[in-house]
Amino acid sequence: MPGFSSQFSGYLSPNSIGQFALYIQKELSNEVSKEPIFLQVDLLLQDGMIFIEVQAQKSGKELYIIENQTNFEIEYWQENGRPGRLESGKTTPFGWDLPMQ
């Protein structure tokens, strides 16, 4: 996608019908920092055809959310995925790095 990092997201298999959130990183050429983007991916079977529908996840309609109500910071990650950190009392959306794993 234009303006996005050159890295690909994790692979997805069109045969796995369903819905999931996908994590990718937006990276502008003149910026060092990366902005996380969560995409909602729907794999739909309609009239013998498989549709792959991709849309930006809307705020308030996230598929997965992690909420840290403890008094310490939490580290979380998908196996072989990028690590994330969540501060005490904070909430973050979650998306798979490798959705087919």
Added chain:
Amino acid sequence: MILLKPHRSTDKPLSVSLDKMNATVQMENYLVKTILDHSTRKLLITLPSQQVVDKSGDNYHTVINVNFSKIGVSLVQNFNEIQSKEFLFVTLQGFELMLAQSEKVKDYQFRLKYLNIDNNAKFITPYPVLFTPKNKRFLKENERAYFLNVLLKQDTLAENCMFFKNVVFDIEPMCVKVEASFIQLLQDFMGQLNSALEQSAHLHQPALCAQPWATCALPAETNPVYIDEIIISPVNVSLTFTSESKSQSANKLMLLQMILKTVGTSVINFDDAQIDLKGFKLQNCFDTP
């Protein structure tokens, strides 16, 4: 599967599935629950003290809640004499006692939001606060956080034994600052209290009977106790202790000094000594009293 663990913890990460709704995984110092909030799958990471009696799972026919927003307890020494004085003031905030009973289970829960003990024994003291939680701000800002949480879940269908499904004890880090003279004062107070109780018991004692059966105590009724799961969270205490000069309290503190000599320490003044007791989780505990 999502892997998670507290930041900088060396523990093995916990593996949680986002597909199993309403599943709870209990770790030593936190618990993880997956819930469905509208169309969002939420992974909730909370402290064990935020675990509450789940009223939705069982059909409770009796629920008793006793809540006090704030209680102050003052301990007064020499109350029969002219120079009576308060030496301890205990502040309890967010005191909650809960009993919920269904056909199958009986749940008991005691929670305390905040506990503070002031040392009023002396007008000038280096430690005016004897006992207080460390994370006051966290307890104040987080509505669901409690300083102390004790949860007992008893299965009432079990016969001839006390069967507890869960026993959870969780306490937040605390700070204790004690002066040696205060321990002596506490001993004196306990002595006075015991003598007062003995006097009271003596007043209500019936006339002694000559028959030996009259004074023979019945054996206590015993029931074996079975606990499916005990979870004790880690306990962190920051302890400060100071002794006074020998001339002041050499005789009074004989016992304490003897203990310290036994454990081989020559230093009896210390500041913010960190005492960490590791939490544990035990399953299938059985005991016969």
